[in-house]
Amino acid sequence: MSTPSSAPAPEPTDASWTAATRRFLERRLPLTHLLPSRQPFFVGSWVYVFGVVAITALVWVIGSGIVLAFFGPGWFHVSALGRFVNSIHFWGVQLFFFFVVLHLWGQFFMASWRDGRAKTWLVGVVIFVAGLVTGFTGYVSQQNLDAQWIAINAKDGINATGAGSFFNVLDFGQMYGIHVMLLPIFVTMLVVLHVVQVRMRGVVNPIEPKVPAGRSKPPTDVAS
Amino acid sequence: MTNPTADQETYHRGIPTVPYDLLKELVLAFVASGIVILVLAIGLSSPEVPPLTIQTWAQQDPVDFVTTATSELAGTSFSGAYGPPYTDGSDSVQVLGPFAPQQWAGNAVHLDTAQDFVLGPLGTAAVGNADLTAALSAYGSADDTTRQGWLSTYTDALSAATTQGGDVVVAAGSYGPVPVLMSNLMGVARSGGLDGLLLAGGHFFETNYTKPLLFMGDGSYLAGLAENQHLLGSQWGMMNETGSYPGQAWLWLYSMWYQIPPYNTASNADLLVVLTMLGLTLVLAFVPHIPILRDIPRWIPIHRLIWRDYYRWRQT
Numbered sequence: 001m002s003t004p005s006s007a008p009a010p011e012p013t014d015a016s017w018t019a020a021t022r023r024f025l026e027r028r029l030p031l032t033h034l035l036p037s038r039q040p041f042f043v044g045s046w047v048y049v050f051g052v053v054a055i056t057a058l059v060w061v062i063g064s065g066i067v068l069a070f071f072g073p074g075w076f077h078v079s080a081l082g083r084f085v086n087s088i089h090f091w092g093v094q095l096f097f098f099f100v101v102l103h104l105w106g107q108f109f110m111a112s113w114r115d116g117r118a119k120t121w122l123v124g125v126v127i128f129v130a131g132l133v134t135g136f137t138g139y140v141s142q143q144n145l146d147a148q149w150i151a152i153n154a155k156d157g158i159n160a161t162g163a164g165s166f167f168n169v170l171d172f173g174q175m176y177g178i179h180v181m182l183l184p185i186f187v188t189m190l191v192v193l194h195v196v197q198v199r200m201r202g203v204v205n206p207i208e209p210k211v212p213a214g215r216s217k218p219p220t221d222v223a224s
Numbered sequence: 225m226t227n228p229t230a231d232q233e234t235y236h237r238g239i240p241t242v243p244y245d246l247l248k249e250l251v252l253a254f255v256a257s258g259i260v261i262l263v264l265a266i267g268l269s270s271p272e273v274p275p276l277t278i279q280t281w282a283q284q285d286p287v288d289f290v291t292t293a294t295s296e297l298a299g300t301s302f303s304g305a306y307g308p309p310y311t312d313g314s315d316s317v318q319v320l321g322p323f324a325p326q327q328w329a330g331n332a333v334h335l336d337t338a339q340d341f342v343l344g345p346l347g348t349a350a351v352g353n354a355d356l357t358a359a360l361s362a363y364g365s366a367d368d369t370t371r372q373g374w375l376s377t378y379t380d381a382l383s384a385a386t387t388q389g390g391d392v393v394v395a396a397g398s399y400g401p402v403p404v405l406m407s408n409l410m411g412v413a414r415s416g417g418l419d420g421l422l423l424a425g426g427h428f429f430e431t432n433y434t435k436p437l438l439f440m441g442d443g444s445y446l447a448g449l450a451e452n453q454h455l456l457g458s459q460w461g462m463m464n465e466t467g468s469y470p471g472q473a474w475l476w477l478y479s480m481w482y483q484i485p486p487y488n489t490a491s492n493a494d495l496l497v498v499l500t501m502l503g504l505t506l507v508l509a510f511v512p513h514i515p516i517l518r519d520i521p522r523w524i525p526i527h528r529l530i531w532r533d534y535y536r537w538r539q540t
Contacts, residue, residue, distance in 0.1 A: 033232060039244035040236050042534040049253065056254040060261050083272070087265035090469075094264075095257055097474045110530060111521035113512035115235065125509040135472060145273040146466045149450045151433075152441040153457065160318040160495040162325030165309040165332035170438065173431025202232040205239070206531040207522060 034199050043203055047110070050103035054096055055191060061092035062184060069180045073143055073172075093135060100128060112204045120197040127190045134187055137179035140169055151175075240537075273453065273466040276446055278422070278436060282413035283390065285445040289413060290392045290406050291382045292443040296337040297405070298375040303438040304337035310438065311335050318492035320499070333434060341439050342409060345421040349412045356408045359401035366400065374400035390414065457482050477501070 067085045068076060076082035104124065113121040140151045151169045158164045168174055282289045295301035305315035309332040317326050343360065350356040363371065381394035391407065412418045422436040440446045447456070455461035462479040465471030481487045481497045490496055511517050521527055528535060 035246060036244060037246075038241040040239045041242045041537075042239070042531050043244060044242065044533065045530050047530045049249075052249055052253045053257050056250065056257045057261070059254060060258055077272070077274075083269065084265060087268070087270040088261055090270040091261045091264040091268075092257075094470055095261055101474065106530070108511070109521045109524065109526040111518065111527070113518070118512035121512055122509050125505070129505060132474065135474070139472060144271070144275050144466070145449060145453065146271060146455070146471075148275050148437060148440070148446065149453075149455050149461075152437055152446070153461070156316065157494040157498055159309055159316070160326050160492070161498050162308075162329035164326070165329035168309075168333075168432075168434060170434040171432045176431070202236060205235065206534045207527045 029196060029200050033202065034196075036199070040203065040205075042206055047106040048203070050099050050106055054099040054103050055195075057092050057096040057099060058187070058191065061089060061096055062188070064089040064092060065180065065184065073141060073176055077143065093138070097131065097135070100131060104128060110204065111207055114204050114207075115201075117197075117201055117204055120194065120201070123190060123194045123197060127187060127194060130183060130187050130190060134179065134183040137175045137183060141172065141176045141179050143172070239534075268469070271466045271469040276440060276449060277416070278413050278419045278440060279416040281440060281443065281445050282410055282418070285443075286387050286390060286392050286410060287382065287385045288443050288445045290385070290410060291379070292439070293342055293406060293409055294375060294379050294382065294402070296341040296439065296442065297343070297402075298372065298379070299338055301337055301442040303335065303442050306335075307331075309333055310434075311337075318495040320492055320495055326495075335435070335438070337439075340435055341422065342405065345412060345418055346405060346408055348421055349408060349417065353408070355404055359404035359408070362401040363405060370400070374398070374402045378402045378406075477504075 064085050068082070068089060071079075071082060076086035107121070107124065136150075136154070140147050140154070155164060155169050158167060158169060278289075292301065296304060299305070302316070303310060305311070305313040307313045307315060307317040308326050308330050311334075312331055317324070319327065343363075346356060346360060350360055366374075377397050378394070378399040381397050381399070382392070385392050385394045387393065390410075392410065394403070409418070412421070419436060422439060423430050423433065425432065425435070450456055450461065451459070453466045454464050455466070457479075460476075460479050460483070462482075463471050463473050463475045478497065478501055481500055482493060487493045487496055487500075507514065507517070
């Protein structure tokens with residue numbers, strides 16, 4: 001009769017999915033990178049704040065959106081408190097896009113896709129586009145004159161692509177469901193992925209001057 | 225496989241580091257953004273112009289309502305002749321050479337404007353109404369040529385119509401049962417019944433506003449309200465909001481194409497704009513792989529401003 005061993009099996013021999021996932025995360029995203037307490041000093045620039053503020057604005061948008069979804073789409077039209085929560089939602093969206101655009105331009109002029117960060121940039125663009133669609137579905141779900149007019153006009157652009165046969169902007173139920181359920185989950189997951197991508201590789205180094213002809217690298221190449 | 229832990233340390237090697245409290249920064253940003261949002265929400269509230277109902281439309285502009293309803297009955301309205309995904313028509317189908325996705329997607333809604341917007345609701349309202357029942361019967365038993373003759377003559381007469389006590393009055397003419405149909409439809413609409421009849425669609429629960437919105441969109445009254453709120457396409461309405469509130473300003477580029485040639489004169493402008501924006505979005509997504517575009521940040525020294533402390537440090 002064999003007795004259970006009290007000694008843990010050597011890590012490399014543990015082929016379970018759980019152990020493999022743990023090893024992957026430990027290797028690719030150690031906690032010191034996910035929650036860093038020191039950063040290169042150039043991170044002190046204000047441009048690094050834009051993305052952070054965009055995320056916090058998104059938290060306000062989602063939080064107020066949860067309250068609005070709980071009480072139903074007609075609530076803010078008949079309740080002063082509902083109108084206030086809707087106002088938080090409205091201005092949160094404005095702030096979110098303002099800082100997302102600042103973040104996008106900032107990252108563009110920093111060429112933040114360098115040194116293996118192209119996928120991070122790609123996910124950021126997808127977040128921006130998903131945010132546009134989320135905003136649009138929200139605007140046509142307002143149940144007011146603006147929603148009516150936007151839906152009636154936007155249908156032609158969407159129909160022209162053929163998407164109108166399954167994405168009907170005049171169908172409030174479809175737009176509302178997509179707005180309060182599918183897209184927030186999608187955007188949130190993408191934002192989490194985006195942050196993880198940034199933390200995995202760290203911030204990109206500043207753009208170095210072009211290497212002069214005849215030299216293999218800048219005289220003080222701190223990035224190598 | 226590379227080891228990012230080692231890579232990240234190697235990558236930043238030689239660059240001084242400073243204490244950085246990520247969570248504290250997040251909390252401070254959350255509080256700061258919350259203060260801004262709350263101040264704006266308390267101080268400025270949010271846009272809220274009530275929706276237009278068919279009842280209000282019929283009460284406020286009866287001639288436009290009846291003119292639109294007549295075109296729905298004739299099948300000549302914007303929606304009636306639209307094409308996919310609403311009807312089998314082709315007036316609003318946009319193609320680019322052989323590229324015709326709207327046509328390929330097909331008719332998903334199967335809208336019949338005469339039946340869905342006029343005859344169906346009137347059939348429901350005809351219970352106990354002998355005049356309307358007779359008018360519906362006369363209209364239904366007439367041949368197409370006769371119907372189109374009535375509708376065409378009545379449409380012409382509507383251009384000089386007046387209102388009397390909320391009813392539309394036209395000069396005497398050979399309109400068949402059309403005036404009775406329209407008078408009754410107006411009555412149903414003014415009572416608010418048509419809003420419900422267009423929405424119901426045979427179901428108790430309903431959230432699909434396709435029919436009432438298409439009907440209202442075919443008239444000019446809603447467009448007039450939108451123009452007053454600077455929401456028309458020619459007013460860059462896509463990025464505007466009712467009142468003085470900011471709208472979807474982030475759609476400025478999308479909206480811009482509609483203002484300039486060749487888009488503003490093209491019959492397939494929507495398709496052209498969508499394809500243009502799709503192309504630009506793909507370019508943006510793949511900037512890191514596109515020569516010249518990916519080099520722009522090196523040429524425009526904004527990065528020298530962003531990282532000015534770093535470059536100053538490099539020089540010391």
